[in-house]
Amino acid sequence: xxxxxxxxxxxxxxxxxxxxxxxxxxxxxxxxxxxxxxxxxxxxxxxxxxxxxxxxxxxxxxxxxxxxxxxxxxxxxxxxxxxxxxxxxxxxxxxxxxxxxxxxxxxxxxxxxxxxxxxxxxxxxxxxxxxxxxxxxxxxxxxxxxxxxxxxxxxxxxxxxxxxxxxxxxxxxxxxxxxxxxxxxxxxxxxxxxxxxxxxxxxxxxxxxxxxxxxxxxxxxxxxxxxxxxxxxxxxxxxxxxxxxxxxxxxxxxxxxxxxxxxxxxxxxxxxxxxxxxxxxxxxxxxxxxxxxxxxxxxxxxxxxxxxxxxxxxxxxxxxxxxxxxxxxxxxxxxxxxxxxxxxxxxxxxxxxxxxxxxxxxxxxxxxxxxxxxxxxxxxxxxxxxxxxxxxxxxxx
Amino acid sequence: xxxxxxxxxxxxxxxxxxxxxxxxxxxxxxxxxxxxxxxxxxxxxxxxxxxxxxxxxxxxxxxxxxxxxxxxxxxxxxxxxxxxxxxxxxxxxxxxxxxxxxxxxxxxxxxxxxxxxxxxxxxxxxxxxxxxxxxxxxxxxxxxxxxxxxxxxxxxxxxxxx
Numbered sequence: 296x297x298x299x300x301x302x303x304x305x306x307x308x309x310x311x312x313x314x315x316x317x318x319x320x321x322x323x324x325x326x327x328x329x330x331x332x333x334x335x336x337x338x339x340x341x342x343x344x345x346x347x348x349x350x351x352x353x354x355x356x357x358x359x360x361x362x363x364x365x366x367x368x369x370x371x372x373x374x375x376x377x378x379x380x381x382x383x384x385x386x387x388x389x390x391x392x393x394x395x396x397x398x399x400x401x402x403x404x405x406x407x408x409x410x411x412x413x414x415x416x417x418x419x420x421x422x423x424x425x426x427x428x429x430x431x432x433x434x435x436x437x438x439x440x441x442x443x444x445x446x447x448x449x450x451x452x453x454x455x456x457x458x459x460x461x462x463x464x465x466x467x468x469x470x471x472x473x474x475x476x477x478x479x480x481x482x483x484x485x486x487x488x489x490x491x492x493x494x495x496x497x498x499x500x501x502x503x504x505x506x507x508x509x510x511x512x513x514x515x516x517x518x519x520x521x522x523x524x525x526x527x528x529x530x531x532x533x534x535x536x537x538x539x540x541x542x543x544x545x546x547x548x549x550x551x552x553x554x555x556x557x558x559x560x561x562x563x564x565x566x567x568x569x570x571x572x573x574x575x576x577x578x579x580x581x582x583x584x585x586x587x588x589x590x591x592x593x594x595x596x597x598x599x600x601x602x603x604x605x606x607x608x609x610x611x612x613x614x615x616x617x618x619x620x621x622x623x624x625x626x627x628x629x630x631x632x633x634x635x636x637x638x639x640x641x642x643x644x645x646x647x648x649x650x651x652x653x654x655x656x657x658x659x660x661x662x663x664x665x666x667x668x669x670x671x672x673x674x675x676x677x678x679x680x681x682x683x684x685x686x687x688x689x690x691x692x
Numbered sequence: 693x694x695x696x697x698x699x700x701x702x703x704x705x706x707x708x709x710x711x712x713x714x715x716x717x718x719x720x721x722x723x724x725x726x727x728x729x730x731x732x733x734x735x736x737x738x739x740x741x742x743x744x745x746x747x748x749x750x751x752x753x754x755x756x757x758x759x760x761x762x763x764x765x766x767x768x769x770x771x772x773x774x775x776x777x778x779x780x781x782x783x784x785x786x787x788x789x790x791x792x793x794x795x796x797x798x799x800x801x802x803x804x805x806x807x808x809x810x811x812x813x814x815x816x817x818x819x820x821x822x823x824x825x826x827x828x829x830x831x832x833x834x835x836x837x838x839x840x841x842x843x844x845x846x847x848x849x850x851x852x853x854x
Contacts, residue, residue, distance in 0.1 A: 314854070316852075319852075320851075320852050323851040323852050324850070324851040324852065326851070327851035332847070332849075332851060332852075334851065334852045334853075335849050335850070335851075335852065335853045336853040336854055337849060337853050339847070339849070423854070424854045473854075474854075593698060597702070597717035597718065598717075600716050600717055600718075600719050601713075601716050601717055604716045647851065647852065649852060649854065653854060654854075670706075670717075674713070
């Protein structure tokens with residue numbers, strides 16, 4: 296008799312469904328190298344050389360040991376300076392900053408540090424796939440709010456209000472948004488703050504990984520800029536997206552000591568510390584990296600405009616996204632499901648994009664197009680998209 | 693409104709983009725882009741468009757010399773007169789006035805070492821005011837015009853990243 300593995304796996308892990316787009320994922324992986332990929336949620340730029348060199352120098356100098364659990368002081372101080380410079384916010388490297396292994400670890404730490412079984416966490420969909428999963432792994436109950444294209448996928452204060460119950464422990468906000476590219480401005484966030492002031496027990500985990508990639512004015516904003524609620528906001532940020540450092544795996548949490556300490560407790564037992572080499576590299580990024588970020592932001596912005604024009608030419612409706620590096624057009628006019636659209640576009644035209652339902656049920660009827668790809672590839676992909684939608688339309692008529 | 697610097701940066705990277713493509717990228721109109729480029733040309737800010745070519749791949753015997761020239765400046769004309777004369781030769785691809793131990797840096801391209809040596813002997817050394825020359829030959833190009841010549845361009849990212 297064979298061993299019954301299935302019965303040994305935790306129910307909590309089993310209840311998290313596998314990704315809705317597993318099949319598409321396999322198909323795209325199989326065809327990689329032969330197709331144009333606008334399906335990748337990480338920068339195509341290589342990490343700027345001076346940042347890489349700072350990491351290399353640390354290896355040459357032999358700094359290859361554990362760091363303090365929350366990170367090297369000088370790395371945290373560099374983050375504090377960066378946050379002060381770019382967001383005007385003050386966080387102390389002594390207890391208010393925790394360096395994590397990417398932004399993803401921050402999501403996990405928040406969930407495990409805050410959730411008691413049965414606590415509700417409000418998740419604003421469509422969103423990054425880890426929000427729901429990390430809550431479920433921590434025995435929390437995700438309560439989803441579906442944002443709408445007609446509101447440019449911003450969270451409306453009344454939508455938040457409707458989702459709050461006496462079991463709500465915290466809210467995860469992810470703006471600028473993966474997958475929609477939506478941005479919430481300070482004025483938009485002020486309305487969310489007003490709702491929160493009516494509910495003084497609710498914490499916010501604000502995932503601001505993409506905040507530097509803002510095409511309104513290039514000025515990043517943070518929910519924690521509202522001093523009335525900053526004592527219950529934990530910001531998740533990191534170097535992956537803005538500085539093109541995904542493989543370095545460095546994120547950080549900013550928040551009141553009382554919330555950072557329990558998260559650090561989990562981090563200390565489960566992770567120990569973030570990679571030392573990467574912690575040295577981010578010092579250079581935080582202190583001297585602004586020009587690199589601006590250069591990449593401008594290039595993303597040009598690609599963004601090319602994508603929007605391409606969608607218009609292909610007859611696909613899309614609200615104008617002002618952040619991250621994604622567009623999230625509707626494909627409902629084609630009569631196909633998200634999955635069908637993406638599979639056929641991949642097979643017939645050799646371009647990979649991601650079905651919107653990967654990011655929540657309300658993403659059905661939409662697709663995520665990433666512009667973390669070269670301008671040439673984007674232009675060619677958009678040409679093929681117009682061809683594809685033209686053929687679909689001709690086939691239907 | 694077009695940001696000149698951004699327009700120039702984009703063109704410097706890819707001079708083959710059409711006005712229509714540039715207009716989309718810069719959030720502008722074709723007419724505006726064309727007017728702006730015309731103005732930049734008139735102001736001699738855009739001087740021309742060239743293609744970056746790895747000549748070694750197609751003409752392996754192309755030879756490039758970097759020639760340091762020490763000169764006595766001419767009264768009232770400084771270094772300009774000699775620099776202007778040397779710049780007139782088609783095969784001189786660049787000519788710079790330098791600080792430091794010599795005065796002009798001439799970059800000269802021709803078929804063979806002998807051709808470059810002849811140019812130095814016959815055209816530079818004979819100029820009035822030229823005190824001495826030192827010629828260096830380029831052995832291999834790793835990077836030019838901001839482009840790294842043999843860099844890997846494979847995309848190591850996963851096919852789908854959510």
